[in-house]
Amino acid sequence: MIGSADAFEVCLPPSRLDAFDSRCRVVCALIAAVTIAALRGFENLAAGSMMPVMLLIMDWRTRGGFFSKSLVNINKISVFIWIFLPLTYPGEKLLGPFSREGLMNALIVTWKLNLISSVLLQMIVSLGINGLSDALTRLGCPRKLGMLLTLTMRYVILLSERMATAWRSVCVRSNSIGGGIGAVRVFACVVATTLIHSADRAERASIALARRGGTGGFSQRSASRWRERDSYMCALFLLNSLFIMLFPILIV
């Protein structure tokens, strides 16, 4: 899984959402996601599906591949949920050992999982690590945390090839490292060696960073600012949440 630095970058085609401030996107995504997490009934979930589906459709032509790949990854956990919940939840048996209530719960959980993930993918994940770090810092998260996030991402990209090379060289030299405790031992030694190399490198990087007076970020990069349209977007998401909550009352 490691080796190519590209695997660690979120590079997506531009979207209309890029016109909004990153803070606005994070706040709106959290409003929508928390609202969906609180839903229990199918009527509310149906109403709550509108916004995530619209967000996905908006950029499906350019980002469809990324969305479908990510949703497939996310739904792997659903298999576990669809086996465990219907098997273990008490209630009327519907399909062999599977209970009706368990199947209902599995459906609700999977539905919520997909809705929340769709919103977060389009609004937050597509920001990338740098955009997210910037948004978090400007939303009031400690500067140290933003710096740690940016630096960790930078070193993940730097060290991924080194670690992959070390692992590959071990595999080549030992023909096959096999399974069992021997493989664990080899793995532990590779990780420890990379840790030692990275500790030396970190010391030099730390001195260089201090000499430059930097904090690991790029302050000269022009930061986006909160505009009127960002406030409208937040208001729209709040109204949508209100609508989802009140939907069963409204249809009666």
Place this chain on the structure above:
Amino acid sequence: MHISEGILAPQILAAGVVIAGAEVAWGLKKTDHDKIVQVAMASSVFFLASLINIRLGPSSTHLSLIGPIGLILGWSAFPAIFVALLLQAVLFQFGGILVLGVNTVSMATAAVAAHLIFGRPVRSGSLKIAASSAFAAGFLAVLLGASLVGMFLSLSDYGMLTAAKTLVAAHIPLGLIEGAAAAFMITFLKRTHPDVLGMAR
């Protein structure tokens, strides 16, 4: 050992955010500004190591390395694990952003517990004591992490108690493997570069 989106109620998610926030804030307070680069570097090594597939008999697994992270980073494991989980959620969609707090509490608490219980014997004990302490740290950190995940799952509204019990039971063999990896790693570091173990505070 991640909880996914959609399973937990907002109250539990909120509790997770509050506890994780306090833990990360405490971890950042205990991390000197000039140590941030070291923490970031170690955090990225563990993040990458957790992506390597190790073949074990007919199956294969990814190790979480919670125990060694705690032993090496100490209190800084709180922000380091938070950042690693955020990267996993954004880059590979493992876990999620809304459940980040709960997942951080489960894993980071286990890592720091390993540091508090086994940190001293690992750093100042003999090689044998360090190896056995590291094994115990690796094993117990995984079990504690899985138990916390199980506890959060059992608090869900969807009757996940059996799933939670199964999850904890399934982590016992994994804990033994993690314990062995931790013991090998700490022995190697103690023999070659004991100063790396001194990073923990």
